[in-house]
Amino acid sequence: MTVLIIDDNVEVRLSIAYFLEDQGFDVIEAESPDIAKQLLSVKAISLILLDMNFTRDTTSGEEGLGFLSWLHTRPKSPAVICLTGWGSVSLAVQALQLGASDFIEKPWQNDELLASIQQQKILSQRQETHLADCKTRLSSTIKNQRRYAWQSPIMRSLESKLARIAKTDAAILLCGESGVGKSYVVEGLHTQSLRAGGPLVSVNVGALSASLFESELFGHVKGAFTDAKAARDGRFTIADGGTLFLDEIATLSLPLQAKLLRVLESGEYEVLGSSETLRSDVRVICATNADLNTLVEQGTFRNDLLYRINTFVFELPPLRQRKEDIVPFAQYLLAHHAIRYHMTTKPLSSEVVAALQSYPWPGNIRELSHVMERALLMSDGGQIELRDCQLRLARPIAGHKTQSGTLSPQEQTLADIEKAAISRVLFEENGVVDSSAKRLGISKSSLYRRLDKYGLKNES
Incomplete structure (x- = not known):
């Protein structure tokens, strides 16, 4: 939590800064509201401790109120605790009306100041949790908007067939031209499945280079390769308990097909850089716009992998x-x-x-x-x-x-x-x-x- 102290008295700033730093806070100082405005434009601040009187006026609190008025117009402004040696009920009311969270008179008690700061920290965390919940609900609303009821007889017939196997973990291969809406069909399958409460993770394997394939699908530990500065979960781990959609499956090279086949057959995989074997609990749905049977005949797609992913094959018709x-x-x-x-x-x-x-x-x-x-x-x-x-x-x-x-x-x-x-x-x-x-x-x-x-x- 970063605290900005705005006070023209250097001794006051140092006294508060030493105390708050001992409590684990990051502290930034400003000797005037103008300097504080510049700092706020380049630095994320969690809380402001604001003196109400500066060098031009030592009693009215007008400079502090002016800063509060300016701060009130900014989006996502931090909480403010006002500090003054010339406090009055009228000044406190005006400050609170302009958005201040608390009003403490000088000389302050450290325990009182810390309690007020901790209270604002708790309120801020609750607000962040509430905003996160709102974003989740909005995301869910937008996602639900994608549930379109197809009007054409050919798509209604296809959806009827898909509904029969949606609640199973049977492997499904979706075929059809590029852009026909395979992801919409996958969302419908996931929603109707017994895994609907789990995640739906989509991967365009055609966009993965050979060097990133294992890291993206299985994850890696820190230091597994040159740029692995931190550990990362793979898509199989993220999709655990849910559905994993592998789009453009035909683009995989033969060596990568072998690595994918192993996890589909045994449900086991290792995170890159680790010897620990993990088990996958995901339903895999694949899609392609290529003729996999032809690719098998040409020797560019494994026959055993095709059998593993094509328990049910559905052709999505083009929009025309x-x-x-x-x-x-x-x-x-x-x-x-x-x-x-x-x-x-x-x-x-x-x-x-x-x-x-x-x-x-x-x-x-x-x-x-x-x-x-x-x-x-x-x-x-x-x-x-x-x-x-x-x-x-x-x-x-x-x-x-x-x-x-x-x-x-x-x-x-x-x-x-x-x-x-x-x-x-x-x-x-x-x-x-x-x-x-x-x-x-x-x-x-x-x-x-x-x-x-x-x-x-x-x-x-």
Whole structure:
């Protein structure tokens, strides 16, 4: 706990500082409110001990009240205990009205001062706990907003099948194009499972390099490798008692597949840098947009691992094949993004509805989410208009500056050019990462890192 002492008397500051430091507090001193304001702009302060009278005025307390008025306008201001040798009931009332937590007259008693500080510390901890609870409830509210009821017959049929096995620990493999909404399906499975009270942990294994794979999935101890400055729990440990979702499973190399197979078969693993064997109590759900049977025939995916993860296989249809969901899901996404940005959701114009239904959605739900997010943020009217959506992947990337603001090659940065090239290839390959990476001449893991970097990949 860091305490800021504001007093023009150096002897007073030193006396309080020595006492509080002996009690284990960090102490900072300021000889005037102006200096204190500068310190508050660069340092996190837990509590302020404020003298009410300074060199310009030694009796009225106006300088102290002025500082309290200023502090009252700042967000998340620390608690203040006022100290003065010229106290009065009127001054104490004014200070408390401006947000002061306590008012102590000089000369003070150390026990009284310490008791007041400890009381403010307890109140601060309770407030932090309350705020944490509020954040948890808000996070739960936002998460529940993602529970969308599919409208299309094909998705309703799929959900009915999934519901039958949701309460088991049977291995499930979800297949389908990139961005079709596998993560939404996984959330539904987890919510309906007997593990719903446990965590749901998602990992895009395609974005993990070989050197980080074991550390990310199994964790590491301090000093296990050069940058391991502290111990870290792996995803299997974090997901204990819950569900672990491994997305883009086809991107794993054969050596990493063998390490994953061991924990799936035996439930045992070791934290990197430790010889202690731990047991995993998680349900694993995998997903891919690749044909694993073909990869097995090509020798790039282990047959035994495929058998371990494909007890039940479900193919998620692309968004263009479930047109009944396009507009309702777009409206749902608008509401979801409105909650994220503390905004009010808006209806879709008839022109937008027609455009959404006719658009091929090569990026599937991921693309729809990006379009709705941008539309909400850019819209300045009472409803979402077509100009707000900018279905840019429906048109070729322009090489010159257009009315929509596309940059010419001379104005583009290297990052702009790379992002445009990735967007174009993804569109032409219908969002399939495997073939897109081959055309771009990079590995799938490299492409995933670039998708994350440019905000082109949010949903599974």
